[in-house]
Amino acid sequence: MIIGQIKDGIVLDHITAGRSMEIYNILKLDRLDCTVALIQNADSGKLTKKDIIKISTPMDLNLDVLGYVDPGITVNYIRDGKVAERRHLCLPERVVDIIKCKNPRCITSTERSLVHEFKLVDPARRLYRCIYCEQQAK
Amino acid sequence: MKNLMNITDLSKEEIQELLVTAEDIIANPQKYKHACSGKLLATLFFEPSTRTRLSFEAAMLRLGGEVLGFSEAASSSTAKGESLSDTIQTVGCYADIIAMRHPKEGAPVVAARRAGVPIINAGDGGHNHPTQTLTDLLTIWKCRHTFEGLTIGLCGDLKFGRTVHSLVAAMARYSGVKFVFIAPAELKFPRYIIEDELESRGIPYEEVSTMEEAMPKLDILYMTRVQKERFFNEADYIRLKDTYILTPDKLKSAKQDLIIMHPLPRVNEISVAVDDDPRALYFDQVKNGMFVRMALIMKLLEVKV
Numbered sequence: 124m125i126i127g128q129i130k131d132g133i134v135l136d137h138i139t140a141g142r143s144m145e146i147y148n149i150l151k152l153d154r155l156d157c158t159v160a161l162i163q164n165a166d167s168g169k170l171t172k173k174d175i176i177k178i179s180t181p182m183d184l185n186l187d188v189l190g191y192v193d194p195g196i197t198v199n200y201i202r203d204g205k206v207a208e209r210r211h212l213c214l215p216e217r218v219v220d221i222i223k224c225k226n227p228r229c230i231t232s233t234e235r236s237l238v239h240e241f242k243l244v245d246p247a248r249r250l251y252r253c254i255y256c257e258q259q260a261k
Numbered sequence: 262m263k264n265l266m267n268i269t270d271l272s273k274e275e276i277q278e279l280l281v282t283a284e285d286i287i288a289n290p291q292k293y294k295h296a297c298s299g300k301l302l303a304t305l306f307f308e309p310s311t312r313t314r315l316s317f318e319a320a321m322l323r324l325g326g327e328v329l330g331f332s333e334a335a336s337s338s339t340a341k342g343e344s345l346s347d348t349i350q351t352v353g354c355y356a357d358i359i360a361m362r363h364p365k366e367g368a369p370v371v372a373a374r375r376a377g378v379p380i381i382n383a384g385d386g387g388h389n390h391p392t393q394t395l396t397d398l399l400t401i402w403k404c405r406h407t408f409e410g411l412t413i414g415l416c417g418d419l420k421f422g423r424t425v426h427s428l429v430a431a432m433a434r435y436s437g438v439k440f441v442f443i444a445p446a447e448l449k450f451p452r453y454i455i456e457d458e459l460e461s462r463g464i465p466y467e468e469v470s471t472m473e474e475a476m477p478k479l480d481i482l483y484m485t486r487v488q489k490e491r492f493f494n495e496a497d498y499i500r501l502k503d504t505y506i507l508t509p510d511k512l513k514s515a516k517q518d519l520i521i522m523h524p525l526p527r528v529n530e531i532s533v534a535v536d537d538d539p540r541a542l543y544f545d546q547v548k549n550g551m552f553v554r555m556a557l558i559m560k561l562l563e564v565k566v
Binding site for chain 1: 344345346363364365366367368370371385386387388453457
C-alpha cells in the first residue's frame, strides 16, 4: 500500500497498533477538511506493528493529550516535504481537562467551573491522581 | 503564604517546632495570651463539628485573637447556591486566617487558591484531617518523646477515616515504625495510601481482621468510629458499625504502656469501662488539640512571642 508524502502537515508515528482510531477521535480529526490518512498495523522495526496518522495541514496539537493517551508517539512536523521538527512524547506531568475525576466525594463534583486536573505521581505505573481528592485516574 | 492542606505539607522539622511550641504554651499559657491580639480567625464549617470547631475557636481566643464563622452550610450563602470559591474569596476579605471543614474532598485546595489568607484544612470528606494528626502527634510525643520504632494499630473505619489517613502519612516518615490495620473488608485502609506511603518506602504493615491478633504487639491503638455520614447505604452502616468494640477484657493481652487513642466522637467502639484505664488518652487528645492548634495558628500568621 502506498500513501504519498505530505508537503506541509503532521505525521504521528509509532502509535501503538490499534489505537489510531482513538487518537483520531480525541484530536477530532474528522472536523478537518484536508486529507487525513490513518494507517493501521504498519510494519515497524521498533514496535513490530504500529499505526500512523498523516495530516496534510499544519495544526496545533495538544501534546499533553497525546502523551497521556499514548506516550510512545513520535510527532513529525513536515514543512516543504521535509521533517522540520520531531518531538518524542512522554507522560505529561499534569493532565488538565482531559480526564474527569470519578470520585463522587471530590470537590470537582459540585464546584462550578472547576477544571479537572491530574498530576503524574508514578511514571513507572503511569499513575495519575486528582490534584484535589487524590483519586486515581481511571 | 503557607497553608495546611495535608500533614505532609509540614516537614518533620516543622512538626517538631509546632510540638515544642505547643508544649511551651502548655507550660506558660500567660506568655501567649496576647500573641494574636488584633487577628481574626474565620471558622467555616460546611459540615457539623463540635470538637474541631470549638478547639480552633478556643485556640484563637486563648491567643488573644477573635473569631467569626458558621457551623453548618445551611447558614452560609452555600444554601443560596454560592460557589465555594466565591464564599472563600469573600471571607478572605474579612479574616486573617481561615479554618475550613468541608464534606467534599479537595475543597481546601480550591479555597487556598482564592482566599488570599492562610487556609487550614479542618477536615475534607474522608480525605485528610491534618490538625487532628498534629493533635495525635502531640499526644504520642508527650508520652514517648519519640516517634521512632513504634508499632501502631489502627482499628475501625480505615477507608473513610480521614484521621487515620493523615496519621499514617505522618508516622510513615519516622524510622522503625510499623503499622497494623484492623478493619472489616469493606472498610480497609485505602490501597493508594499503602502504595504511596508504605510499599514505595518499604515500611512494614499488616492487615488483620480481629483486634485480638494485633493487641500484644501494639505500642499505640488508634480506634475510629464507623462514620454513618460516609455511607450512601444505611444498611451497610448498620451491618458494620459495631464490628470492633474495645473492652477491658480485650486489653488484657496489651502492653502495660500501650497508648489508646481515638479522634472522637465515639459511639460504641470503646466501652466506657475503658475510660478509667490509665492507658486511655483520648480525652487528653482533646486538650492537646487546642494547644497544637494555637501553635499552628501562630506559625501560619507568622506571629512570634
